[in-house]
Amino acid sequence: MEERYLPEVIEKKWQKKWAVENSFKVTEDSSRQKYYLLEMFPYPSGRIHMGHVRNYSIGDVVGRFKRMQGFNVLHPMGWDAFGMPAENAAIQNKSHPAKWTKENIDYMRIQLRRMGLSYDWDRELATCDLDYYRWEQQIFLEMYAKGLAYKKSSFVNWCPSCETVLANEQVEEGGCWRCDSSVVQKELEQWFFRITEYADELLDYTDKLPGWPERVLVMQRNWIGKSFGCEIDFPLEKGGSIKVFTTRQDTVFGATFMSLAPEHPLALPLTIPERLHEVTAFIDRVKSTEKIRRSADDLEKEGVFTGSYCINPATGERMPLFLANFVLPDYGTGAVMAVPTHDQRDYEFARKYDLPLKVVIQPEGVLLDSGSMTEAYTEAGIMVNSGQFNGISSIIGKERVADWLQGEGKGKKTVNFRLRDWGISRQRYWGNPIPIIYCESCGAVPVPAKDLPVILPLDVEFTGEGGSPLARLDSFVNTSCPLCGKTARRETDTMDTFVESSWYFLRYCCPDYVGGPLDSDKVNYWMSVDQYIGGIEHAVMHLLYARFFTKVLRDLGYVNVDEPFTNLLTQGMVIKDGAKMSKSKGNVVDPNALIEKYGADTARLFSLFAAPPEKDLDWNDQGVDGSFRFLSRLWKLIYESIPFIVSAGEIKIPALTEEGRALRRLTHKTIRKVTADIDERFHFNTAIAAIMELVNGILAFTPKNLPQNAPVLKESLETALLLLYPFVPHFSEELWEILGHENGVELAGWPVFDQEAAADEELLIVVQVNGKLRSRITVPVDASEIYVRERAVTDEKVAPYLEGNVLKKVIYVPGKLLSIVV
RNA sequence: GCCCGGGUGGCGGAAUUGGUAGACGCAAGGGACUUAAAAUCCCUCGGCUGUAAGGCUGUACCGGUUCGAUUCCGGUCCCGGGCACCA
Numbered sequence: 001m002e003e004r005y006l007p008e009v010i011e012k013k014w015q016k017k018w019a020v021e022n023s024f025k026v027t028e029d030s031s032r033q034k035y036y037l038l039e040m041f042p043y044p045s046g047r048i049h050m051g052h053v054r055n056y057s058i059g060d061v062v063g064r065f066k067r068m069q070g071f072n073v074l075h076p077m078g079w080d081a082f083g084m085p086a087e088n089a090a091i092q093n094k095s096h097p098a099k100w101t102k103e104n105i106d107y108m109r110i111q112l113r114r115m116g117l118s119y120d121w122d123r124e125l126a127t128c129d130l131d132y133y134r135w136e137q138q139i140f141l142e143m144y145a146k147g148l149a150y151k152k153s154s155f156v157n158w159c160p161s162c163e164t165v166l167a168n169e170q171v172e173e174g175g176c177w178r179c180d181s182s183v184v185q186k187e188l189e190q191w192f193f194r195i196t197e198y199a200d201e202l203l204d205y206t207d208k209l210p211g212w213p214e215r216v217l218v219m220q221r222n223w224i225g226k227s228f229g230c231e232i233d234f235p236l237e238k239g240g241s242i243k244v245f246t247t248r249q250d251t252v253f254g255a256t257f258m259s260l261a262p263e264h265p266l267a268l269p270l271t272i273p274e275r276l277h278e279v280t281a282f283i284d285r286v287k288s289t290e291k292i293r294r295s296a297d298d299l300e301k302e303g304v305f306t307g308s309y310c311i312n313p314a315t316g317e318r319m320p321l322f323l324a325n326f327v328l329p330d331y332g333t334g335a336v337m338a339v340p341t342h343d344q345r346d347y348e349f350a351r352k353y354d355l356p357l358k359v360v361i362q363p364e365g366v367l368l369d370s371g372s373m374t375e376a377y378t379e380a381g382i383m384v385n386s387g388q389f390n391g392i393s394s395i396i397g398k399e400r401v402a403d404w405l406q407g408e409g410k411g412k413k414t415v416n417f418r419l420r421d422w423g424i425s426r427q428r429y430w431g432n433p434i435p436i437i438y439c440e441s442c443g444a445v446p447v448p449a450k451d452l453p454v455i456l457p458l459d460v461e462f463t464g465e466g467g468s469p470l471a472r473l474d475s476f477v478n479t480s481c482p483l484c485g486k487t488a489r490r491e492t493d494t495m496d497t498f499v500e501s502s503w504y505f506l507r508y509c510c511p512d513y514v515g516g517p518l519d520s521d522k523v524n525y526w527m528s529v530d531q532y533i534g535g536i537e538h539a540v541m542h543l544l545y546a547r548f549f550t551k552v553l554r555d556l557g558y559v560n561v562d563e564p565f566t567n568l569l570t571q572g573m574v575i576k577d578g579a580k581m582s583k584s585k586g587n588v589v590d591p592n593a594l595i596e597k598y599g600a601d602t603a604r605l606f607s608l609f610a611a612p613p614e615k616d617l618d619w620n621d622q623g624v625d626g627s628f629r630f631l632s633r634l635w636k637l638i639y640e641s642i643p644f645i646v647s648a649g650e651i652k653i654p655a656l657t658e659e660g661r662a663l664r665r666l667t668h669k670t671i672r673k674v675t676a677d678i679d680e681r682f683h684f685n686t687a688i689a690a691i692m693e694l695v696n697g698i699l700a701f702t703p704k705n706l707p708q709n710a711p712v713l714k715e716s717l718e719t720a721l722l723l724l725y726p727f728v729p730h731f732s733e734e735l736w737e738i739l740g741h742e743n744g745v746e747l748a749g750w751p752v753f754d755q756e757a758a759a760d761e762e763l764l765i766v767v768q769v770n771g772k773l774r775s776r777i778t779v780p781v782d783a784s785e786i787y788v789r790e791r792a793v794t795d796e797k798v799a800p801y802l803e804g805n806v807l808k809k810v811i812y813v814p815g816k817l818l819s820i821v822v
Numbered sequence: 823g824c825c826c827g828g829g830u831g832g833c834g835g836a837a838u839u840g841g842u843a844g845a846c847g848c849a850a851g852g853g854a855c856u857u858a859a860a861a862u863c864c865c866u867c868g869g870c871u872g873u874a875a876g877g878c879u880g881u882a883c884c885g886g887u888u889c890g891a892u893u894c895c896g897g898u899c900c901c902g903g904g905c906a907c908c909a
Contacts, residue, residue: 043909083909156907167907215826219904222825330906419906426907497909537903539826572827573903609847610834616827616902623834623848629862630847636862676838686836689846696846766842771890773842797876811889817841821889 001642001738005635007599007730014730015116024063024118026074028525035071036526037063038505038565040534040542043080044104044126048111050574050607050619051535053591057604058571058613058684059533060117061726065678067118068725068750074526076508077112077119079105081128083497084167087430090462097430098458101128111592115600116730123511127500132507133432134453135517136499141435141446142556148194151444154423155263155287158186162465165427178464185287190425191434191493195548199224199417202547211567213614216539223540225418230402232337232411234258234310234319242266242310242321245332245416248342249405250397252314253386254360255337258321259303259349262286263329270321272307279304279323286325301326301349312337313410314387314401324349330420340376341368347376360385361394422545424496429460429469431494439481439488448482454490468492501542502549505529505564518558532565536572536614543568569682572616589619601728602628608684608727631731634695634724638717638735645717645739648710660709661761663701667716668758670694671751674723684727691723722751767792768819769801785812792818 002009018024028034039059042052063075079101086097093100105126112119125132143149157166161181165188170177195202203224206217229247236242242258260267262283271279282304303324310319319338326345327336340350341359350357357370361381368377383389383397392400405411425434433454435447447454457476460469470476471492481488503517509526510519534542543565550564576589594603606627611617638645656664670690677687698716701709718739725732725745736745760781765788767775775797779788789810792798798820805822812818 040909045909080909085908165907169908171907219826223905225825423906428907496907498907501909535903535909536827538909540904541906542909575902606847612835614827615835618834620834620848626847633862681838683836683838685834686838686846689836692846764842768841768890771888776842809889811841813841817890819841819889 001639003636003639005632005731007601007631010734011114011116011600011730014733015113018116018118019113019121022122024073024075025120025122026072028522029072030525032070032072034074034526035066035531036074036529037066037531038076038508038529038533040532040538041078041080041501041504042108043083043085044101044108045085046104046107048108048591050589050591050617051571052112053115053594053603054574054607054613054617055533055535055571056112056115056117057607057727058569058682060115060604060729061608061678061684062531062533062682063118064726064729064746065750067746068722068748070749074123074508075119076123076511077117077121078124078504078508079108079126079128080497080501080504081105081126082133082431082494082500084169084428084430087428087462088464090430091464094462096458097462098128101126101430114595115591115604118729123508125504125507125511127432127497127504128430128456130453130455132504133456133500135507136432136495136503137435137447137453138449139503139517139553139556140495140499141449141452143193143552144436144446146556148197148552149191149424150194151189151191153187154190154192155185156188156190156427157183159183164465164467184284188425188427190423191495192421192423192425193548195422195545196417196419198548198551199226199419201551202419202544205547205563209563209566209568212565213568213570216536216543216568216570219539220544223419223544227416227418229414229416230405230411231333231414232313232405234313234337236270237309237311237318238270242335243333244335244337245414246337247416248339248398249401249411250383250386250389250394251339251342251360252312252337252401252405253383253389254339254341254358255312255314255319256317256340256350256356256358257319257338258310259324259327259336259338259346260306260321261327261329261334262323262325264323264327264334267306267323270306270308275305275307279306282323286323301345301352303349303353305353313405313408320355322349322353331418332416341370341373342376342378344376344378358385422496422498422548424499425493426496427468427471427492428494429456429462431497432456432499433470434491434493434495436491437479437481437488438491439484439486441486442481442483442488444491445481445483445488451482456494468494470494498542498545499549502545503553505532505546506550506553506559516558518553520558520560523558524560527559528561528563529565531567531569533569533613534571536570539570569613571613572611575616575618589621594621594624598624598628599730601731602631605631605688605727609688610685612681612683612685614682630692630695631728633699634720635731635735637695637699638721638739641713641717642739644710645714647707648714651711651715652708655708656712657709659701660712663697663709663712663716664757665760666694666697667712667719668754670723671719671753672758675750675753678726687723688727691720694720694723719751721745722748763815765792765815766817767795767798768817769798770821771819774798774801781815785814788812788818792820 037059039055063073067073081101086101089100090097140149157171159166159176159181161179162176166176166183171183174183176183203226206221227247229245230249232244233241234244303322306321308321310321312319338346340346340357342361359368359370362368362384363377363381380394383392383394389397402413406413433456435454437445437447439445457473460473462469477489479488479490506518506523510522513519546564553559606624609627673690674687677683721732721735732745762778762780765777765779775795777791777795793802802822807822809821
């Protein structure tokens with residue numbers, strides 16, 4: 001054994017052993033309890049960053065801990081390999097996305113292996129592999145057959161100069177990121193997944209996921225956004241009607257005009273010829289506004305009059321029809337009945353265009369007047385100017401008006417969701433081709449099973465201009481119709497990369513299966529994922545899509561679980577100097593440098609010690625030294641303790657000195673704390689702190705002249721090694737072996753907590769007078785309340801505060817605190 | 823703007839169910855060892871005040887509930903994540 005801790009030697013040794021012995025390979029085993037542990041797989045961007053180090057260190061702690069406890073742990077790793085950056089790199093560096101991605105994966109795999117992570121590498125997959133995406137095409141077609149995949153018209157960001165579709169990220173202040181041209185909204189036929197079909201189930205199950213953080217569930221509920229309201233028909237003067245969705249049908253008598261989204265299909269048809277020029281200009285202007293700006297409250301409300309009118313079905317009054325920039329085409333029906341007195345956006349709009357205001361809800365106490373009001377009144381109140389509903393509360397009125405409208409045939413009660421169907425079409429190359437063929441006679445035809453997969457061709461040019469590279473590749477596009485044999489064209493859109501990440505956790509259960517997307521026997525053994533770990537930034541979209549896919553695959557008969565992830569741990573961001581690490585900000589910390597200088601164990605230990613997982617971590621290298629010093633100190637301590645340890649026998653409790661009993665107590669208290677911190681809270685920072693305190697306790701302990709205490713020293717040091725194993729596996733395995741154990745730490749098992757050894761002999765009671773801390777007293781563990789009271793009131797620090805005062809109240813929290821009120 | 827979080831010493835953080843604010847670590851200062859340096863070890867370390875014992879004060883800000891609030895409630899400010907084509 002070396003006297004000094006030399007991580008590079010130890011880590012190489014154990015990593016080699018794990019690789020050669022395939023130590024973390026697992027198979028289905030009905031005799032052991034399974035534990036499916038998963039961290040969100042990385043996008044192969046080039047190299048791992050501190051966020052990865054943190055994420056995978058957290059996961060590895062859980063994996064190694066569960067394996068020590070005897071679980072059959074599935075812990076896979078793979079690559080979310082399709083996506084835009086590969087294509088951008090191709091445009092910039094003239095390298096092929098496939099090559100770029102593969103090189104990145106190869107490099108990042110080495111980096112992950114250097115961290116000593118306990119993956120079953122035999123299950124590794126990359127979503128750009130034909131053996132992965134081919135099965136996704138099959139799933140797409142099964143969804144298409146069930147009507148869960150469909151096509152409809154929708155808008156994309158379009159750069160007229162590059163003639164290409166831009167992702168939101170590629171639009172910078174309304175301009176194209178490459179050429180700065182003004183971006184416009186272009187209407188395209190696109191593929192969608194009918195996630196709204198599952199809206200109710202996705203919402204209902206948010207109450208059946210107790211292992212998820214409440215804040216994530218709240219975000220998902222709000223995202224789905226179920227609201228109860230009314231669909232009301234507003235007849236048009238020219239005939240026909242416009243449907244409106246509202247949750248405020250109690251204000252229908254106050255609707256004085258109508259606002260349509262500029263994208264509304266009736267926008268142009270309802271525009272009178274004299275106004276056509278102005279209206280068209282307005283529509284063009286709104287379409288070039290960024291989507292987030294559109295829904296902002298501080299957006300300057302703008303609109304244009306179409307020249308047409310509709311009729312308020314409640315009052316029979318004429319309402320002018322406007323187009324308004326704040327009305328969104330994809331929420332509700334894309335049309336809003338405007339009630340300027342009781343909706344702030346309508347109010348601002350009405351003031352600007354001098355439209356009539358009519359108060360229909362009166363708050364209690366104040367008299368609202370349409371002439372003098374300065375903002376909309378949006379709360380509940382008493383209905384006025386509302387015909388037969390006058391005088392009742394608007395809360396009751398909501399229900400009554402809805403019933404009345406429905407009875408009159410003027411509307412119906414409906415449920416509306418904020419959730420929209422999932423647009424999966426991407427006019428990009430580096431993604432999974434959508435397996436559809438367009439025939440002039442037969443329309444959209446699914447690629448037949450025998451012709452699958454549609455292979456993503458490699459001989460493609462990347463210019464960043466002129467739309468999808470696939471669409472320019474005749475050898476890909478031109479084909480024949482599977483139904484009639486006539487010449488036909490392939491779909492050139494690829495799928496959103498969120499599709500791949502929506503089912504990869506299922507494929508990990510059977511990565512080599514060739515009979516279909518999933519081998520149900522294996523999938524049903526491993527699913528659900530017992531612990532899923534990843535960034536909080538995925539709280540809604542990825543996690544909602546994955547839940548949706550699991551339910552779809554359940555209904556297709558592939559899986560028998562309703563939800564994919566039983567427990568979810570959302571990791572905070574790794575921040576540097578108050579900002580998310582990014583190359584452009586120049587605040588990236590390179591994990592390689594850290595691992596080279598200190599070793600993987602120190603990098604892991606420190607990334608976990610710096611903050612609890614769910615919190616954002618403001619990275620600062622300075623503390624790393626402390627983690628390394630801690631390991632070095634423990635190494636040296638064990639080196640020096642070996643003579644005592646090898647000669648130590650069994651612990652003989654009666655022979656122990658006071659000091660020996662105290663160290664045993666500390667050892668077992670530490671076992672209890674570390675176990676709870678890992679298993680229940682995932683608070684690794686406090687678990688590590690507790691082990692540090694144990695080591696500090698051992699350092700202060702001197703068994704040298706008291707041989708009967710040597711077994712206690714042995715127990716405490718071995719416990720420290722076992723407790724540390726999930727965090728610093730190379731370090732623990734090495735020392736465990738040095739101490740003469742042959743079978744490795746995982747077989748040794750997690751240390752067993754001994755209640756008796758941990759029991760306190762005396763307690764510290766805090767004494768407060770009028771809520772202020774005045775003294776601390778030490779009492780025997782079995783001290784009665786009367787004894788504690790007596791000790792407290794006679795305590796020399798407490799007594800002066802009681803003198804001359806009347807005792808009003810005494811509160812005793814057993815074993816903790818005595819609060820005296822005078 | 824909307825939805826969701828967060829704010830505690832010089833710094834990262836701890837206080838798990840309303841009960842000792844600052845565990846553990848970093849940095850800093852002082853000391854020991856050394857020819858010297860590194861490494862290591864020991865001591866101090868929220869602020870104000872006091873020779874000391876101690877006292878007062880302090881968890882973004884304002885207010886409330888309570889014997890007692892970092893923790894619960896109301897409001898304000900600031901920071902971060904997401905907002906449907908970044909993943």
